[in-house]
Amino acid sequence: MRISPEERARVIAGEPPRMTPIGWTRLWLRVAAMVVVIILMVPFHYLFRLFRLPSPWPKWFLGCVAWIVGARIKRIGVPLKRDVFYIANHLSWIDILALGGTSGTAFVAKAEIQTSPLVGWLAGLNRTVYVKRENRLGVADQINQLRDALAENWAITVFPEGTTTDGQSLLPFKTPMLRVLEPPPPGVLVQPVLLDYGRVAEEIGWIGEESGVNNAKRMLSRRGAFRLRVTFLDPFHPRDFPGRKAIAAESRRRIEEALIKALGKPLRPFAHDVAPVAYAAPEVPTEAAVPIE
Numbered sequence: 001m002r003i004s005p006e007e008r009a010r011v012i013a014g015e016p017p018r019m020t021p022i023g024w025t026r027l028w029l030r031v032a033a034m035v036v037v038i039i040l041m042v043p044f045h046y047l048f049r050l051f052r053l054p055s056p057w058p059k060w061f062l063g064c065v066a067w068i069v070g071a072r073i074k075r076i077g078v079p080l081k082r083d084v085f086y087i088a089n090h091l092s093w094i095d096i097l098a099l100g101g102t103s104g105t106a107f108v109a110k111a112e113i114q115t116s117p118l119v120g121w122l123a124g125l126n127r128t129v130y131v132k133r134e135n136r137l138g139v140a141d142q143i144n145q146l147r148d149a150l151a152e153n154w155a156i157t158v159f160p161e162g163t164t165t166d167g168q169s170l171l172p173f174k175t176p177m178l179r180v181l182e183p184p185p186p187g188v189l190v191q192p193v194l195l196d197y198g199r200v201a202e203e204i205g206w207i208g209e210e211s212g213v214n215n216a217k218r219m220l221s222r223r224g225a226f227r228l229r230v231t232f233l234d235p236f237h238p239r240d241f242p243g244r245k246a247i248a249a250e251s252r253r254r255i256e257e258a259l260i261k262a263l264g265k266p267l268r269p270f271a272h273d274v275a276p277v278a279y280a281a282p283e284v285p286t287e288a289a290v291p292i293e
Contacts, residue, residue, distance in 0.1 A: 014209030063101025077232035167201025
C-alpha cells in the first residue's frame with residue numbers, strides 16, 4: 001500500500017500518522033509477534049554465550065523481526081562472512097534488520113540507541129559499536145572500538161551518509177568511521193551493499209521531521225508486505241584505494257551505479273536539510289520535492 005501525497009507531506013513535516021482501529025490492531029499484533037520471538041530466541045542466545053559458542057540467534061532474530069515488520073527480503077550476491085567492512089546506503093531502521101538478518105553483521109550506531117530501554121538491549125545482543133557524532137575529541141576511542149571489533153573477526157556495517165534518505169538520492173559519504181581502514185587491518189575487505197525498497201522506497205524512507213516513535217507507529221501499522229532487495233556488491237581490498245576518502249568514494253561510486261541501474265533513471269538531489277551531517281538541500285526546486293504518487 002502506498003500513502004497519498006498529502007499524508008506523505010504530513011509525515012515529512014513531523015505530524016503523527018493518522019491511525020485507524022485496524023492500523024492499531026496491526027501494530028499491536030506485530031509487537032506481540034516480536035515479543036514471542038524474543039521469548040523464544042533470546043534464552044538460546046544466552047545459552048550459546050554461556051558455553052562460549054558463536055551465537056546465530058541475533059541473525060535469526062533480526063531476520064524474523066524484518067519479516068514481521070513486512071519486509072520480504074531477497075538477497076542478491078554473496079556476503080562475506082568475516083573480516084569484512086560493509087558500507088551501505090541508508091533509508092530506515094529496517095535496514096538494520098535486513099542486513100543483520102542476511103549477513104549476521106554488527107553495526108555502528110548512534111550512542112543514544114545504547115540508552116533506549118529495549119532497542120539498546122537488543123542492539124547490544126548484536127555487538128553494536130556505539131559512536132557519538134558530536135564527540136569529535138572521542139573519535140580516536142571510537143576508532144579503537146572498531147579496530148577491536150574487527151580483530152574479533154566480526155562483520156561490521158557503517159552507513160556513511162550519516163542519516164536516512166528516500167531511496168532516490170545518495171548523500172555524500174562521511175569518512176571519520178573509515179579511519180579504521182587507515183591502514184587496513186590484515187585480511188579485511190570492504191564490501192559495498194545496496195538496499196533497494198523498489199516502488200515503496202519513498203514511503204519507507206525515514207526523512208524530514210518525522211520522529212522515531214511516529215516512524216515506528218507508521219511502519220508497524222502499515223498494511224501488507226513490501227519487497228526489499230539487499231545486493232552485496234563485489235568486495236574490494238582497501239589497500240587498492242589508499243585512505244578513507246578514496247575508500248568512501250569507491251564505495252559510493254559502486255552503490256550509486258547499482259542504485260541508478262535499479263531505479264532505471266538518474267538519482268536526484270535530496271530535498272531535505274540534514275543539520276547533523278551538514279547537508280543543505282538545493283535551493284532550486286527539484287523533482288525531489290514532489291511527494292510520491
